[in-house]
Amino acid sequence: MTPLLDSQPFRLSLRPTLLALALAATATGCDEPKPEPDPDPPPTARYQATIRRTGFGVPHITAKDLGSAGYGQGYAFAQDNACTLLDQILKVRGERARYLGAGPNSLNVATDFAFRVLDLPRRAEESWSREPADVRELISGYVAGFNHFLSLPLAERLPCAGQPWVKPITEVDLTAYHRALGLLLSGNRLLGAIAAAQPPGTGATLQPENLPLLREVDVTKIGSNGWALGAERSESGRGMLVANPHFPWEGELRLWESHLTVPGKLNVYGVGLLGVPGVLIGFNEHVAWTHTVSIGARFTAYTLPLVPGKPTSYYYDGQVRDMTARPITLQVQQPDGSLSEVTRTYYSSHHGPIISLAGIGWSNQLTLSYRDANLDNESLITQFLGMSRANSLEEFQQVFANVGGIPWVHTMATTPEGNVWYADAAATPNLRPATLQAWATAVANPDSPQARLLRSNVVLLDGSTSRDEWLEEPGARSPGLIPFARAPQLQRRDFVFNSNDSHWLANPAQPLTGFSPIHGQEGTPRTPRTRMNAQLLTEVRADGASGADGRFSLEELQNAILSNRSSTAELLLADVVQRCKASPTGTAEGQTVDLTQACDVLAAWNGRYDVDSVGAALWRQLMSAYTYSALLNAGPLFATPFSPSAPLTTPNTLKPRPETGADPLADKLAAAVLKLKAAGLEVSTPLGQTQYALRGTERVALHGGGDVDGVTNICGYDASSNTSLEPTTPRGTVLDSSTGLTQDGYVINSGTSFLMALEYTDNGPRARAFLTYGQSADPASDLYRNQLKRFSEKQWRPIAFAEQDIAADPSLGTTTLEGN
Known part of the structure; x- marks a missing residue:
């Protein structure tokens, strides 16, 4: 059973007049006179797309233009995961408490207040007219296709069907959600800190157990491995790629696989986060790329000395500044279905929202504020659409220079010619040498607030002096960010890689040095996982990953990334x-x-x-x-x-x-x-027998490990998803938090998510992959369970990219869409 897909394996959606003619021809036979042409033919639909689903539910969308490609992708995505996106849009609007109640320990109230402070829908609405025309076309088509599916009887079978918040979305809704994804390692880490920030003496407290003040960055849960191999390390002399993101298998950070084709304009295959048009990790005929989470700073926190007796005023360069106050009112659904209102006033400095962190709350003497490198990132879709359309590595690199929309990842890329490139182009605060020196001096004292917060990857600066403002330079996507020209980057012919450590050893033969420590540390120990990745890529011996010749075949590449060596x-x-x-x-x-x-x-x-x-x-x-x-x-x-x-x-x-x-x-x-x-x-x-994932009551045995094991193939347990729909996989009492050992063994719901090995050949790209948890989050769907066993058995599936491979797929099913 695969619910929410069209009931017929082949379905053609026609305009009513044409459909009637077709039925009449079928009923009366070919010898009947042909009907007169319609004197008033219906107008041509704005969107026209064909969706062909191959094995494992991968949609291959062919369309006449970008808007139609978005239409087909939005429709196909809604078939698989509409409820997850609708829940996330509710979250970003700050309306969960309105429809779902206060939640455990007022969790929904807290997240609603925090997202209202960030005000992403307003920011998205203000920036919509500034989006490039092709991006607006893609997003508008995606929204229309998504909404079209919601209007069909098929949508009545969605797990969330009938809920009052299941309703059409807008371009602003979707764009605001993209802004929220850009804040994954900044504002999203601080939701609890934003919600809890109230002046002393107000009596207002809000700190639910399930929303810590500071969400820690754990790269074993949202990390990745990325390898780009060039001519000198591939058997064919052409480029090769390993994409291995380690993301949660549940909730809003799952990945979804698709293939978009607009003849002559776009032909890209890969995965993206749920609800994001286009492809974030993938390939076309000219470039293949992947990403890993960067541990560089995506925000800076600031201490603010307060004016005595005025906890909402602070000193800045010797002058008094008043904070900006903003009352926010939420509607909260009560157990009987009625609505009550909760109002709180939140404050901002000129840096940004006031926050409250453990041990550094809001006192009469001091409070904290923060500035976010991605809060005004309007370029996420522009960035990835440009990458997807690149016809060469040079064009690919130019997108980074001109757009600068990468929010929080490293990038590795390869080409058919065997050139490889690495960059840490993620949005990074540009700090003055004097600021960095003062911060380094403070961090040298292990008991200082700066040192304590750095252990959580938080850079704490002095908010009372203009010295610590971000430095504005030409070439940056937004004022105060490090320009792309000064970001760590490296082009070679052998390989580049990253496993969530800093940029320093993208290739050990050519260390990247002299960059801002805000990008990440240089000359420091690497994790056991980074060392294992480097070992697989550098060893040259008969029993090594690439054999005695040191050149990888596609099979050797697959075996290496899943070797599970420690x-x-x-x-x-x-x-x-x-x-x-x-x-x-x-x-x-x-x-x-x-x-x-x-x-x-x-x-x-x-x-x-x-x-x-x-x-x-x-x-x-x-x-x-x-x-x-x-x-x-x-x-x-x-x-x-x-x-x-x-x-x-x-x-x-x-x-x-x-x-x-x-x-x-x-x-x-x-x-x-x-x-x-x-x-x-x-x-x-x-x-x-002790490490497994659950599919219903079925246990699926899994290979792999965590950073403590020093293996490339990560698996673990993650309970940090911010969704109201999918309950986290249950597990018994935790006996060892560092390994995830419980009374039920090692229960897995996170880790290797999409895994792809690719090589360019004389006939184009050839790739194999897993999407470990499948295309759908619906347990009733075959797409929820049909890849995990293959992953357990290391049975890679081929990717159908070439037209002949798509057409030859025995599971092929086609849907033709038209709409406005």
Whole structure:
């Protein structure tokens, strides 16, 4: 069953007059006289598109123009995920409490207030006329196609059908939602901090448990791997790409796959976030690209010293400034269906909204404000549409220079000619040298507010001085951002990559240095996952990822990204086994633990995180017994410290056992054994029997790991989605928050989401992929469950891009659309 798709595998939607003629011809036969032409033929529809669904529900949309392409894409998307987008638009409007009630711990009230403060619909409405004509055409078509589906009887089968908030959307609604996506690593992290910001003495408090003041950035949950290989590292001498975003499998940050063709103007395939027209990660005949989340700063926070007795006035360059006050009233649905009103006044400095963070709230002496690099980003769709239409790497790069709409990601790209390019062109505050020096001095004190907030990737500046304002320079997308010409970027012929560390080692042979620390740190330890990615890309040996010739075939590329090799195991496993066998007992939780079986399991383990791997779970729990910082430098685990001159091979070497006393490694291993036992697991349990995703009541065994494991293929658990529709996958009591171990094992709902391996050939692009969780969030749909098992078995599916491959697909179904 695949609900919400057209009931016939082939359906032709015609204008009523033409449909009547066709039926008459069928009923009377070919010998009947032909009817007279309609003296008043209906006008040509504004939008005309054909949707062909191939296997796994991928829509291939062919259209006469961009508006029609948007129409077809909006319609196809609504078939799969209309409810999710409608819920998100309700969120961005700040109307969840109006339709859904206050929510647990007033969660809906808090998010509504925060989004009303950000005021994204007003910003979208004001900027709509400034959008390029082709972007308005694409968005308007998308909205029309989406709304067309909502008007059909098929929409009555949507999971959200009948809800009062299920209604047509507007261009402003959709554009405002795109603004919200641009704030994922800035304003969206601060929703709780915005909602909770109230002056002292007002008695107004609002801090629901489910909306922390500061949402932490966890790149194991919204991170990625991206590889672009050039002529020197590919078997064919042409470009290759690995796209491997690690995003949630539930909620609004899922990805959706499609193919858009406007003959002679556009032919692009890939994925995008839900509700975004076009393609965000993908390829055309000339360029293939992917993205990874950048850990650079997307906003700066500011301290504001307050005027005594006036908590809404602050000092700036020795003068008093008054904050701007804005009363906001929400309607909140009560349990009996009636509506009540809640009013609060929110304040802004000239930097932006006032925020309240843990430990630095709003006192009589001090408060905080923040400035957002993406709040005024009007160019998201313009950016990606330009990338999708690029006919060369030079045109692709020019979009970055001219538009500057990348919000929070690194970019890796490759071409048929075998040129590869990396850039961290994400919106980044441009700070003066004096500002950076003052901030660095403060951060050097580990007890300072600046140092504490930096651990959460927040840059805290002095809001009382013009010295710390963002510096305006020509060439920036918006005033105060670093111009593209000064962003980290690198073009080569071998490879570039990123795994959510900074720009520094996009290619280890040519480090990128001398850039603002707001982009990210240089010369600092890399994560175990980055080290594993680099190992796969740089090793040249017979048993290496690319073989003895050092040139990848497409199959070798697929095998490499899903090899599930562990960098920590390759560095330490042999020495750990030797130490374990020398000291086969350890102490943990007041118990003496026999480690004989654990030693044997690790000795037999191949260091991989496959579904049949025995020892992977034990190694994971052993590594998590150390702090994450211990995996990055010398300390209790490594003997040889990190060296900037050898960043991919250091730290290394297991720290020796103390000359006297108990072996701390044995005690850590004993703790790992007991942790697994607490979950009802033996040290010999294969990974796939304890690591799985749920599809209904069915468990699907999964391979992969987290950053602590040092594997490329990430999987984990994420409960941070901001949706009112999809309940988070349940799991038992958490026994280890660093690994996600619960009484139910390792329950997975996040990680490798879209995975694509691509090569350019003499006949065009050839690619294979997974969309692990499928095209639809509806559990009743086949598209909800039909790819996860293939991913579990590493059975890649081919991507149909060429016309002959689309036409030959045995699952092909066609829908022809017309509308206005």
